[in-house]
Amino acid sequence: MVKYYIIIGIIYTIPYIVTIVISGLRKKLETDRNFYGKTIDIQKIELTNVSYKKFEIARNNIKKYTEMGEIKYVYDRSYDFEDERLLLSEKEYQKCFPDKFVKTTVAYYIIFEFSYETDHGKIKAKITLTKPVIEKTYNDKDVEEIKKLIYEECSNKIFANVGTESKYKDYKGQEVIHSLPIRTSTLEGEIIGESNKRPGQYDWMFSDSSWYPEEAKKRNRFLSFCTYLNPNKRNSIFLPYFTIGILGIIINWMFNLIIK
Numbered sequence: 299m300v301k302y303y304i305i306i307g308i309i310y311t312i313p314y315i316v317t318i319v320i321s322g323l324r325k326k327l328e329t330d331r332n333f334y335g336k337t338i339d340i341q342k343i344e345l346t347n348v349s350y351k352k353f354e355i356a357r358n359n360i361k362k363y364t365e366m367g368e369i370k371y372v373y374d375r376s377y378d379f380e381d382e383r384l385l386l387s388e389k390e391y392q393k394c395f396p397d398k399f400v401k402t403t404v405a406y407y408i409i410f411e412f413s414y415e416t417d418h419g420k421i422k423a424k425i426t427l428t429k430p431v432i433e434k435t436y437n438d439k440d441v442e443e444i445k446k447l448i449y450e451e452c453s454n455k456i457f458a459n460v461g462t463e464s465k466y467k468d469y470k471g472q473e474v475i476h477s478l479p480i481r482t483s484t485l486e487g488e489i490i491g492e493s494n495k496r497p498g499q500y501d502w503m504f505s506d507s508s509w510y511p512e513e514a515k516k517r518n519r520f521l522s523f524c525t526y527l528n529p530n531k532r533n534s535i536f537l538p539y540f541t542i543g544i545l546g547i548i549i550n551w552m553f554n555l556i557i558k
Contacts, residue, residue, distance in 0.1 A: 452491065
């Protein structure tokens with residue numbers, strides 16, 4: 299009976315040993331599939347969409363003031379930055395409020411969407427200008443400045459699909475991100491990046507395989523089972539398998555108590 303339990307224990311332990319061996323071979327076998335922001339070509343960053351978020355402005359929230367002899371109007375509300383204020387000239391104010399019976403007008407936040415994609419990876423950016431406008435129109439200069447900002451913000455970043463709120467380190471110890479928030483005095487938004495690089499022969503075995511494109515191929519079932527015993531792998535079975543082992547020990551202990 300004791301030999302029987304020893305054999306069962308050895309069989310149960312083998313997948314753990316294989317998992318440890320696989321993890322130990324990671325640096326030797328895993329290929330670099332990260333998308334490096336420094337490879338981005340600013341000329342290939344494309345503006346894909348422009349939309350406008352509407353909101354109402356009440357006349358009594360607009361304050362009149364004089365600057366260097368010129369009458370101007372400012373939308374009076376709390377802002378984090380001076381550049382976010384909506385300033386209206388006398389002509390613009392009269393257009394928004396042509397008579398005393400007009401109590402509200404409409405303003406807009408401009409939302410830009412950009413994309414970039416190569417065989418190495420892709421990024422998508424959604425950027426909102428924090429300074430409102432009173433007409434649905436945008437400036438080409440803003441577009442070029444945002445492209446430059448995207449390029450600069452990504453230049454020292456490494457991207458993979460690790461989750462929008464997460465920062466991880468790859469097998470080289472490099473910090474890898476998926477989401478990059480942006481906030482300046484004139485805009486706010488987010489850049490999402492991920493890799494397009496195809497996996498190498500053994501990349502599917504490692505804990506970060508889900509961060510990158512995966513290919514559906516026939517794999518060794520036993521090795522595939524062992525890879526999912528890695529607690530860091532997405533959809534890991536480490537906890538259920540470990541629980542089965544603990545339950546086996548408890549059941550064996552109770553059985554021995556009964557037969558004694």
